[in-house]
Amino acid sequence: MATVTPQEYVEEVLKLVESIPEGRVMSYGAIADALAERSGRNSARQVGTIMARHGGGVPWHRVVNSTGRMPPGHEQETRQRLLSEGVPLRGERVDIKRASWQPDF
């Protein structure tokens, strides 16, 4: 089992978020799931916390929850950025079905 340190897990999360292509998004759960193999962890909630605390240096606006809703307090900013990147939106939320992306190993 991989068993990475908390710091390394943060690194992995941020790295993965950076790899999300323009015009696409990933949910917190998808990120947790994608990293589960190499990290030994799998908690969408923890990914959310990591983004809130350490997401400043990555395209965090490409990360939304599974219903396509955006983080509280950043809805406007997020919506703007996604719109200018060509991410499909349905009203005030992301069309997660069309925009979801996930890394291929």
Added chain:
DNA sequence: GGGGTGACCCAGT
């Protein structure tokens, strides 16, 4: 050590 909190998720109603 114990309890509250949160940029979550899913199934059920």
Added chain:
DNA sequence: TACTGGGCCACCC
């Protein structure tokens, strides 16, 4: 579509 309840797990008193 909205709300509820249970599960989840690191962080902060």
